Amino acid sequence: MRKPKIVVVGGGWGGCAAAAAAAKAGAEVTLLERTDMLLGTGLVGGIFRNNGRFTAAEEMLAMGADIFTVMDNCTTHKNVEFPGHKHASLYNVYKIEPAVRSYLTELGVKIMTNARVIDAAKEGNKIRCVVVENVGPVEGDVFVDATGTSAVPANCTKYGNGCAMCILRCHSFGPRISITTKVGVEEWVGKKSDGTVGAMSGSCKLCKDSIDPQIVKELEEKGCVVIPIPESVREEEKLLSMKACQQYALKEFIENLVLLDTGPAKLMVPFFPLERLRKIPGMEKARYEDPIAGGKGNSMRFFGFANCNTHLQAIGPVDNLFCAGEKAGAMVGHTEAIVTGTLAGHNAVRKAIGEKLLELPWELAVGDFVNYVIGEMKKEEGRQYKYTFSGSIYFERMKAKGLYTTDVQVIRERVKKAGLQSIFNTKLV
Template sequence: MDIIVVGGGWAGCAAAYQAAKAGAHVSLFERTDMLLGTGLAGGIFRNNGRYTAAEEMLAMGGGELFRLMDENARHRNVCFPGQMHASLYDIAKVPAAVYSLLKNAGVELHFQARIVSAILSGARILAVKTPAGQRYAADAFIDATGTAGPTVNCTKYGNGCAMCVLRCPAFGGRLSLSALAGVAEYRAHRGDSAGAFSGSCKLMKGSLSESLQKQLEQDGVALVPIPPELREDHLNQKACQQYAHAAYMENIVLLDTGHAKMMTPFFPLEKLHQIPGFAFARYEDPYAGGKGNSVRFTAMAPRDDALRVRGTENLLCAGEKAGPLVGHTEAVVTGVLAGFNAVRMCRGENLLTLPRSLATGEAITWVNQQTFRPGGADKKYTFSGSVLLEHLEQRKLISLDTDVITTRTERAGMRNIFA
């Protein structure tokens, strides 16, 4: 079984590892020189309903990446506005840990390797090509190229390229495998503009005051009030609608992920320097964080509940490509299922759809239904807040009790299914 994964973010890494674990020969193509994509600027997991999702994946035997995050957590049980019992992974250590996990599983990693075309036979992908004309064939393909950027979208729908961690000017913009296969993708909107701004920036922690640095090291979180005359209202522009609370407009909310993760999509530097503790603050990602951030959700693929891309025979999708799902946890969940189903596809077996008696299964199916209802694609869905968490809570699928989660998984017939 030869499986190709395009995109090395959390979704692509989860898909590649799961497929390799099941015995496939897996090749992962990443257009930059690093794994994890926007996960390099992230770091939050296990907050709110993401705790349930992670524990469900562990109970199903597909939780290796969550164990890895746990092993590299800088802080646990952190609370900040609207979010409870969050863990924060170290953004410097996690990429190397994921790299080792994939290499040890036998995944063939290709860096600085953009996929620019697909060779088709009807609705079936036979092979993909790089700019140099190198051809790579496989039995099944997984599109984990995400929806952030490229530069043209950030210029058209945002405030211009802010040179985020995706680094499109250096490595070339994102190209969607689904689009290369002839699939008509769809996009989200925020008002009259397409997509949504990435939800946070990173500040160099050493550029903050010593007291702020100590607070972050000790508590993992710091809230600094913003004077009313300096406030910026980005609440409706963010991809991460779980943080669309007034507290994020009234305060600078910082999280310690190695750098200081600032929970706002951008904030003018001249205003930031006027806030106590930020006189020498400097952006780490994006470098022009005082101006803007990357624009996401401009290229999602229509798919079924098993994550097969509609209109294709042997292409699956994961992460943001699978719909307006926000977050690392959401990417890992869909990545594991896509990798598992890619192997089933190669074997000629029926693809797995996670049961709706589990939070993960309900999320994948319900979000797919909601997305194609009027205005549904313009909402953002996450286990940690907004409309998805509310829906899962109404269905009583959110729990912090691992025994309850394990029992529910067993009753659903999913215990160790991914193992």
């Protein structure tokens, strides 16, 4: 049997996880990324293993998704606590991209950067190829859309505070093009309860050299610093409701500056006007690293969730397309993207060779998460919310169902009972 060709479009955490899973299943994999670096918003993120994400990560590791090991190897702080969150790990955002690139290369994934996909061509009910700008067609047997739901400057201008010059760098590398849109799959836009569209990315990066050295010293020692904001400086308007990362929409993030050490100083608000920020003791010389205009706004997200099933196969006029990351629904975070990406990449290979597609069981936290959120995405009211293992609606469900635990042995036994030990390390071809 020849190796099936799997083409993954989008090199964020979801796309990288999909590429890894497909390669480990035995496929020939090409990963297309429109910018010059992998990981997308993962280049400014850095938080994992907090709250229910610990459970999810350990379930995935037990199933063979060792991309989490790459994250662990780039971790500079473990068991960090900050408002609403326990036992977080923080990876270094400067070290993570080369590490992931090396990991994928060792798996045999062909990585093409500066490869913006602008179209897709169909034959009957199948995608035959995607078209890369200035390159041409890239053919495959099965495709994974991991293009995300942001990276369109017009959305930041229309629904946010304008382009904040973030890590997605749309003006340099071109805006995101949705493959699901190109082939006619139904898509939905995330809305808030008040009817407004989209959500703003939830954090910024500050240059450590621009912050008081004593704050930096404490930050690097502990991984987290909480600095009270004088009442005269607080800006409460909309900051809680506008965040994509709803698990951080707590009053503590309004009353305090919460800084995490992810290499730079990660500031846990969507944006903070610079003139106000510099009135806070220790922040008198503060400067934004990302987004550069972090005193004005941040990137807008949640445009274009695709209609897919619990196998993460797109529902529509083609049957050889899978979805990963936020493309599959309002699933927020690196861990969440890796979960969906791994399942999508694995099932892409199963589809290519005619095997039954894998559905993660409800008895696992990751299975309950994917299956539940996919169901919620079919409802208009369900698309008003964001879902994550680390807080808000889903974490509460996770705890209520007894799925949240930090006992690694319990988690491994759970995966063993489901018959899925090392499933993502198993060659299918």
